[in-house]
Amino acid sequence: MTVDQVGSRSDDDRVDAAVRSVRAAAGDRLVLAPERTAGDEFQLLLDDAGAALDVAFALSRAGGWSVGIGIGDVEEPLPESTRAARGEAFVRARTAVERAKEVPEHVAVEIADDRRLRTADVEPLVAQTVRARERRSPEGWELADLVHAGHSRTEAARLLGITPQAVAKRWTAADLRSDDAVRSALVRLLTEADQPG
Template sequence: MFVITADQRDSRSGDDLVPKAIDDVVRLAGIRATSTPERTAGDELQVADRDADAVLAIVLHLTRLGTWSVGVGIGAVEAPLPASVRAGRGEAFVYARDAVERAKRTPTRLAVTGSDEAATDAEALVRLMVELRDRRTAEGWEVYDLLADGMSQRDAAKRLGITEGAVSLRAKAAGLRAEEGALPALGRVLAGADKPDGDGDGDGAA
């Protein structure tokens, strides 16, 4: 099981971002979400999920915002998972607490904690992706968002009022193809980290 604990950065000097972030997490987790995200303490939110791809999407979204420190715990939880994620217990919850505290001290605002080297590998690779995205310019993100919405490069060029060649250059500079190619592999790495015993589960009793 994956448990994400995210803590709002500089929350005392800004607006409460938890409600909007919870809405975003619900959208990204989709209908197969294992738990409903909730505010835990203060300006923190927490969610548990079995889907590595959904977890990766949530992590990349929250780190893109720059307003969250994001910790991912990977491990067993006590089953059945309670209706409220705040009442959840197990090593994944403990690891998520460790991870979010470490995330607060890292430039990528992200940490992943688990019981073995698979979690360490996942952390290193996801951090590389976050660093790639952190270098992306506003213009690169414009193209990213339009293409992510299903637009072709031609349509994106029309929307932005630039040439199709300029869109291609922006996409290249933003590393969009590199990200697109790496995401499935990152999802598999995360999924593998949730199966340290090769039992295909990872969310059994702690």
């Protein structure tokens, strides 16, 4: 993945905070840790589709980032530093981040030509999911965070100090019913996209 700060010339450098966010989202699924590569840009390497989505969605939610996901081979043996890593996945991530700067979602996917799926098979669904999440209200995110932390809707109502009926309304408005199912489907698609054709 290659990530570039949006509007960095008119904003503070937020790379260090974003790197911390990426580490939190990916956890122990990082293959090569995020490293600043130039200016307000950084790269990281993952081999887990779920981790890639979690990172992309976390950066998208924070706002102010263009995110490029590249799928392809990586030269081995892997170096210790992300900056020293090479391969088609990095080339594709560079192309993706440049395209991400031009689309409203600021997220793009580029898949190597020798893979089972094409960019057009995956990217529109990732973009649609990002758009759906961008429409979620702060109250919807509050509920989503509690549910994803393992709380039931009843527990969430108690923690939020609202009625179960209010939780049900937030649940529907935030479209949380399909959230996990859509993420799981995208994980399967990205995993398949990384298989040689």
